[in-house]
Amino acid sequence: MSVNQLSDSAQNYLKIIYGLTEWSDEPVTASIIAGKAGMKLSTVSGALSKLRQQGLLDHAPYGAVNLTSLGRDYAVTMVRRHRLIETFLVQMLGYRWDQVHDEAEQLEHAVSDFMIARIDELLGHPSRDPHGDPIPTAEGQISIPQAVSLTEITDSSQVRVERISDDDSELLQYFSDHGIIVGARLGIRPGDAFSDTLEVASPKTGAALRLGQRAAGAVWVSVID
DSSP, rough: GGGGSSOOHHHHHHHHHHHHHHHHOOOOOHHHHHHTOOOOOOHHHHHHHHHHHHSSEEEEEOOOOEOHHHHHHHHHHHHHHHHHHHHHHHHHOOOOOOTHHHHHHTTTTOOHHHHHHHHHHTOOOBBBBBSSSOOOOTOOOOOOOOOGGGGGGGGEEEEEEEEEEOOOHHHHHHHHHTTOOOOOEEEEEOSSSOOEEEEEEEETTTEEEEHHHHHHTTTEEEEEO
């Protein structure tokens, strides 16, 4: 069986499970997958059982969900497709970074491996997508940037944006409006006591922005010495 023989739904589940583990060490459960996929838990549990029978998952009832070696290979293939398509849409077709996720979700199931290879070549073999997520190579190799969640920055610091989650298109647009994009340099300082906020100077306007946990949790940065 190849990844192309899997249903669109199965491809999506594998990609979701991989994505949930890429930037987090927390165990992945069926309920977490259901929340990410926007599906009922009973529906997800049935799908996970089928993927386990196909040798793509290790999953005991009520336990953590883990990709097998084959399942990970298939997931990485889908991640590569998704992120190359997003990059193509931004660089070649002029999409904004907040517009590409849903388009890529549809196109990734229809493109051939040959088309993905040509897109990769056309773009010069990019290593990161517009949101900073690493693009796997054709051989399945991935280089994860050295980065931490902005929520982990507790002291006044200078940081570089390495990655921004694409889960919320409105939040992406907000960040873009204020110049908080991949590669941007930010000055960070703690917010007021007990406020659970960070104060960030907008690279575009210089205005002080107060980011709550939800916004800060979507940004991954490296500290500039």
